[in-house]
Amino acid sequence: MSSTSSSGAGGAVDRDHKAIAEAIEAHRECEGPLLPVLHAIQDRLGYIPREAIAAVAHALNLSRAEVHGVISFYHDFRAEPAGRHMVRLCQAEACQSVGSEALAAHARARLRVDFHQTSADGVFTLEPVYCLGGCACSPTMMLDGRLYGRVTPERFDRLVAALERDK
């Protein structure tokens, strides 16, 4: 797990430290606090910085290996920052039945990335997802946490273009 986090300005390091400390403080008293803490960190920073592992492990009386093991187990947790916009395309059966694979090929070409990659300009990260619960209006995708259904290549292009405009 390599991280390019907070190597820049001291402001970013401070921001990260503050977010990590607050996430720990907000959830350390609950039962089974690790996932809530990790979610809180990622909600704030967009990923789990490497330095969070030691801090969380220390606060929750876990080994760093345990924390790392949890981060790497779950698809949601990222060890590195994503692009500014997260595009998650459903690739499960219901969406496959109405052309999600063709849509994925279109998305790869349009964004010039493969699944699990971030575009060179850092604007888009493309991830597959296995069911978004919109199976009666497939194909579906999630853009920055918002669900879209009946997604055609044309609709995909419109939505992506709108995000590019207000980047």
Next chain:
Amino acid sequence: MNATAYVPSDAAALAVGAEEVARAIQRTAAARGDEVQLVRNGSRGLVWLEPLVEVATPAGRIAYGPVTPEDVAGLFTGGFLSGGAHALRLGLTEEIPYLKRQERLTFARVGIIDPVSVSDYEAHGGWRALRNALAMGGAEIVEAIVQSGLRGRGGAAFPAGIKWRTVVNAPGEIKYVVCNADEGDSGTFSDRMIVEGDPFALIEGMTISALAVGAKRGYVYLRSEYPDAERTFRSAIAAARSAGCLGEDILGSGRSFHLELRRGAGAYICGEETAMLESLEGKRGMVRFKPPLPAIEGLFGKPTVINNVITFASVPIILDKGAKYYADFGMGRSRGTLPFQLAGNIKRGGLVEKAFGITLRELLYDYGGGSASGRPIRAVQVGGPLGAYLPESQFDTPLDYEAFTAIGGMVGHGGIVAFDDTVDMAQMARYAMEFCAIESCGKCTPCRIGSTRGVEVIDRIRQGERRQANVELLRDLCETMLHGSLCALGGMTPFPVRSALEHFPEDFGVPGKAARAA
């Protein structure tokens, strides 16, 4: 003029533009000087008609759909606020055949009420069951659930009352109630619709379960792919708490139950109950060995009731109308109703709650209207990624747990995904193995290694490499996974693979008889 209009805030409705429609209605109403009270309801489940807008009229609610923001001006000029004519007018919502012919018990309020209004919930029969439960002993509540015949709706179909009884009898001061809302099966969305459309039903059902078994604390483990559901449910928990229906001193009874939502993190395996417990405890979602059963040693080693959203949300109607009322629906040992979800390549996708016993054909054609593409439906997967692929010759099988087991399938969580005749079933079998490889927790070898080997063998078959021998190898591998895996992921991935091979051998390039000979 004055009117009440309804625009769903259900994720599927939002996914096809409900938010934009709601804003257009507010804008247009303001510009015209109309007073419109806009209620953001759940979805009626007629997803192909979403965004479905309704208005309240003296005759009942009138539906319009699917509405785009561009249609809104025309709706106003057509007088839709009083149910006026428009090309999108569908008449009285309750009279739409798709809805009218359903038997809505668990979904009775979904799409009708404001999901986070405690008083609206109460006005539609909410909290009656909880009041009844508070007047009953734990054993009496458990007995009612046993008598209702309610079985776990998450997929395994274990009798809920028996599970609750086990927790009641398990020694220990601290017990938990956990709701599995990690609805990861493709083609399923009924849990999401309850959480977004009638969250108090889930809260009430879990509270009743807690009263029955003596639990003071509970968790809802909700998948992270459902952010809209998470927002709604957090509001619902807060609203129920301030109304005194949850938390300390429930309805003045002196009893308490504290409920908390926990977000999953994108692991399908955490829908398996013991992996979910590990995840709630803050660990990797690795499957546990059973025994011990979670009912005896569950969350943090304490006796734990684990049920799915639909199971808990079905509890209030049983405690309100009686076990017999519920048990009078259904067939055989499958009592009550199941909210089926029509998905994939289907013309009228959505939610159909019916008593057990309806056939697949009725659901696919009478409700679903056939495929969306207009081509013949060739295969249907029932019960999620671990469910069998069924050919047309099995469409008359009644949806009943035992009838599906008899044909090598499973009803599971009631998801039904249709595929037209352009589907490549060898590709679908490959996908089943691939999905298992991606989502395996890695604890047992048949699942962890078998799924990857499965993808490779299917690739060889598809490339025509020693087809017959590789088909036999695939069958062997399926046997090993079926019998040697620790949980349903590895143990049931063979269902879609074997059924595809059995019913659609031509897609694997092997003659039917030869494929079956192994």
